[in-house]
Amino acid sequence: MALRLVDAGALLVADDQVLLTADTPSAPTAVLIATAPERLAGLLEVRGVGILPVPFAPSAPLRLVVDLMDRDAVARLPDPAAVSLADVMVPRVALWPFAASAPATVRLVLATLAAGLPLVPPTWEEVAA
Template sequence: MRRAVGFRSPVAGPSGSGKSDLALRLIDGGGRLVADDQVELSLDAAGRVMARAPKPLAGLLEVRGVGILPVDAVRTAPIGLIVDLGADDPIERLPEVETCLLLDRPIRRVALAPFHASTPAKVRLAAARLKAGTLEPVPDRP
């Protein structure tokens, strides 16, 4: 896990996969940075996985082509969604529900293409659906 923004959605992927670019677009759309490059994980009293920036990185974001800049950041945030960044081809239209374990807690995972214009909106929608209680590829309809 390499990038995290404050609305419960760490963004993961290899170097050069678009993590900083997506984080910057999410921040530009109202998201809040927790940490750039790495996060420290812990459990809170309720058993939620929490992300925190290591002290030397707190409040800093690497913006390729510009430099390392101070940004408005949150100190900690709960993690409810992992966004794995990948190429366009392997992204499933209607994926199976996936989770990954962080500190032995299952966290919902989605795979997205980082450079699509719609990716920040997809992250916000997925986070909102999780907060509302469900994120299913095909919802049950009455």
């Protein structure tokens, strides 16, 4: 999934190991900052090839947790979810990483969150109205 996002223009922050630090000690306003351990910065494990250098950002705010799940475990219209990491609530979605739309879904969810919009799916009644 990380390789597909990088191929679509995203910058890698970290692959298998991610360091999280809060930008402020106050939990209600804190943002978690993600970084890679120094020796792993800019490196991505590419299955069947090895560990390769890719374009990367040294750090980034953690805006979304993506759980990579089996296709059958991903709900079609899930309720919004979040996870508490270091007392900071971070939105959470589950995706099947092999779906052709998976990288686009991550980009759309991040854009939705950046616009301040909720990840609440409308009801069928709202759609039909």
